[in-house]
Amino acid sequence: MALDALYLEYPKRHYGMDHDRYEWSMLTDRPPVSWPHGKAVAVWFNVSLQHFPLDPAGKPVKLPGSMVMPYPDLRHYTLRDYGNRVGVYRFLDAFSSYGIVPSFAINACLVERYPELIDAVLECECEIIGHSWSMDTPHAGGLERADEAALVARSLDALRTRTGRPVRGWLSPGKLQSANTPELLRENGIEYFCDWVNDELPYRFHTESGDLWSLPLSFELEDRFVIMDNQHSEASWAQQVIDALQFLLEEASTQGGRLLTVSLHPWVLGQPHRMRHLEAVLSHVAAEPRAWCATPHGILDVFKPTTTKAQP
Amino acid sequence: MKDDPGYYDYWPYRSRPTIRWPNGARVAFWVAPNIEFYELDPPRNPHRAPWAHPFPAVPGYSIRDYGNRVGHMRQMKVLEKYGVRGSISLSTALCAHHPEIIELCRERDWEFFTHGIYNTRYTYGMSEEQERAMILDSIETIERAVGRRPVGYLAPALSHSEVTIDLFAELGGLYTCDLFHDDQPTPLRVRGGQRFVSVPYSLELNDTIAYVVNKIEPRRYGQIIRDAFDRLYAEGTQSGTVMCIPTHNYQVSCPHRLKAFEEALEYVTGHSDVWVTTGREIAEYYLANHYDAACADIAARRKEA
Numbered sequence: 155m156a157l158d159a160l161y162l163e164y165p166k167r168h169y170g171m172d173h174d175r176y177e178w179s180m181l182t183d184r185p186p187v188s189w190p191h192g193k194a195v196a197v198w199f200n201v202s203l204q205h206f207p208l209d210p211a212g213k214p215v216k217l218p219g220s221m222v223m224p225y226p227d228l229r230h231y232t233l234r235d236y237g238n239r240v241g242v243y244r245f246l247d248a249f250s251s252y253g254i255v256p257s258f259a260i261n262a263c264l265v266e267r268y269p270e271l272i273d274a275v276l277e278c279e280c281e282i283i284g285h286s287w288s289m290d291t292p293h294a295g296g297l298e299r300a301d302e303a304a305l306v307a308r309s310l311d312a313l314r315t316r317t318g319r320p321v322r323g324w325l326s327p328g329k330l331q332s333a334n335t336p337e338l339l340r341e342n343g344i345e346y347f348c349d350w351v352n353d354e355l356p357y358r359f360h361t362e363s364g365d366l367w368s369l370p371l372s373f374e375l376e377d378r379f380v381i382m383d384n385q386h387s388e389a390s391w392a393q394q395v396i397d398a399l400q401f402l403l404e405e406a407s408t409q410g411g412r413l414l415t416v417s418l419h420p421w422v423l424g425q426p427h428r429m430r431h432l433e434a435v436l437s438h439v440a441a442e443p444r445a446w447c448a449t450p451h452g453i454l455d456v457f458k459p460t461t462t463k464a465q466p
Numbered sequence: 467m468k469d470d471p472g473y474y475d476y477w478p479y480r481s482r483p484t485i486r487w488p489n490g491a492r493v494a495f496w497v498a499p500n501i502e503f504y505e506l507d508p509p510r511n512p513h514r515a516p517w518a519h520p521f522p523a524v525p526g527y528s529i530r531d532y533g534n535r536v537g538h539m540r541q542m543k544v545l546e547k548y549g550v551r552g553s554i555s556l557s558t559a560l561c562a563h564h565p566e567i568i569e570l571c572r573e574r575d576w577e578f579f580t581h582g583i584y585n586t587r588y589t590y591g592m593s594e595e596q597e598r599a600m601i602l603d604s605i606e607t608i609e610r611a612v613g614r615r616p617v618g619y620l621a622p623a624l625s626h627s628e629v630t631i632d633l634f635a636e637l638g639g640l641y642t643c644d645l646f647h648d649d650q651p652t653p654l655r656v657r658g659g660q661r662f663v664s665v666p667y668s669l670e671l672n673d674t675i676a677y678v679v680n681k682i683e684p685r686r687y688g689q690i691i692r693d694a695f696d697r698l699y700a701e702g703t704q705s706g707t708v709m710c711i712p713t714h715n716y717q718v719s720c721p722h723r724l725k726a727f728e729e730a731l732e733y734v735t736g737h738s739d740v741w742v743t744t745g746r747e748i749a750e751y752y753l754a755n756h757y758d759a760a761c762a763d764i765a766a767r768r769k770e771a
Contacts (some may be wrong), residue, residue: 156593161509162600164583171531173506178564181536214520295520331524352528354536354721356528370532373525374720384681394684398721405540405721414721 193446212298241424269401485706488623492702533716578745582622641749643667
């Protein structure tokens with residue numbers, strides 16, 4: 155018994171990363187970031203508006219939140235749909251009452267499915283982010299390049315046409331990507347994506363079609379991950395977000411501006427028993443004088459010049 | 467396959483020869499930061515898939531990279547604050563990929579032990595010769611990078627063969643962290659007869675097991691560390707115990723988690739009779755002071771049985 159000799163060869167054991175998508179860099183080695191008005195921590199809330207089809211193909215992979223029971227899985231379909239019918243309106247009211255503007259990552263199929271939902275979102279000056287077509291269009295290894303190219307173009311076209319807003323950012327469903335996703339996003343006018351959660355500040359991500367910004371959106375603090383996967387209480391989720399903010403405020407006092415990103419789903423936190431915990435977080439953040447509530451593009455607009463200055 | 471790993475005899479916790487740690491400490495306390503490198507596109511192992519998703523496995527890869535880019539410095543700062551020298555379970559390819567981290571730890575006199583070359587290269591399916599070559603490469607890589615030959619082992623991704631521990635002992639190792647059968651060091655039977663011990667490393671207090679497998683809340687993680695310490699500190703009045711917290715810079719250092727860990731460390735190191743040490747120092751002290759008595763006691767009990 156033995157493994158192929160290849161298994162004991164290490165061709166990429168050299169300085170830096172084992173791929174050429176970005177450079178190796180420790181957070182503490184970078185020039186300190188200054189947010190507007192001397193704020194210590196930028197806080198970005200993203201709300202994902204999603205459609206989970208009743209008959210998912212699940213190819214090449216099935217995404218978290220997808221149907222799990224034998225067809226027709228009415229319980230999970232309707233529980234997800236609840237977010238678009240009820241939960242999101244609670245979200246909109248809550249954000250508005252605390253004066254915080256989130257970004258919305260929107261599955262483009264919702265443009266045709268739920269036009270009133272899109273109208274409601276467009277009433278606020280929020281930023282719209284591409285989120286593929288639905289929660290059954292994963293961008294993952296195994297997807298043909300041409301199919302993915304059409305998927306990216308179709309999703310962004312629908313969203314840009316309907317909203318009339320420049321859709322500059324992208325969040326892949328389930329934060330998955332194929333080997334081609336970064337190139338396809340760049341070729342479709344995307345400036346930043348949120349899928350690679352390997353940092354707490356933006357960084358340059360290389361593609362064959364030019365560079366993108368990677369703006370990581372935390373997975374570990376996501377409502378769905380904490381409440382659905384980890385089975386923590388909604389009160390614990392709120393505590394964890396507040397603990398994270400507190401930690402970053404302290405770190406920022408010696409190391410320059412920090413960024414807290416919070417990923418939310420109306421089908422998770424929009425439930426009646428959970429809303430007050432989202433409101434507790436929004437209230438805490440709104441009352442924190444050292445926090446700067448910002449949209450992703452707003453963050454990048456401030457961040458980009460600071461790095462250009464530092465790089466010769 | 468065997469029905470028992472065969473490394474040790476049954477040896478009840480009661481009435482063992484008493485362990486006395488330096489300066490009358492009740493607990494030998496060590497923290498083992500795993501500093502790992504996972505490959506984005508590792509060669510395929512027939513027995514275990516490295517990632518949950520097809521290439522590129524962005525979620526799995528990127529959170530681990532986060533540990534090195536963001537988490538390491540945070541954890542190091544906290545350990546330094548409480549006078550803890552880390553005992554690093556090192557994916558030794560990191561010496562090439564991220565020498566800055568190695569240097570930061572070397573400057574602080576942290577211990578390095580080997581955790582294989584990459585955490586995406588499993589022992590499963592290797593011939594004995596291949597496994598020996600992998601372990602030796604990892605040992606020599608550390609020796610070249612920091613000038614001292616490591617004596618501890620934790621198999622990469624806890625993937626083992628039947629001869630993993632034998633091979634490590636033959637290559638000059640003194641201790642392994644791969645076994646979870648005890649709260650005190652225990653002599654291990656290796657085929658070459660070397661003086662070799664198991665140093666308790668904890669799966670239950672391992673942050674990745676706590677957060678990813680057991681899915682506990684950050685503040686509860688801090689609490690279980692304190693509870694474990696209280697028990698081992700109390701029992702340590704009878705005979706010295708060992709407490710290890712194995713960590714991962716991509717778990718414990720997340721902004722919503724590090725404070726709970728820090729408060730637990732403050733609690734543990736705030737006690738007077740704690741020997742804050744490293745895996746190597748525990749192994750060497752035990753081998754020099756308690757190993758022979760332990761072997762004699764185990765042999766006597768076997769004879770009685």
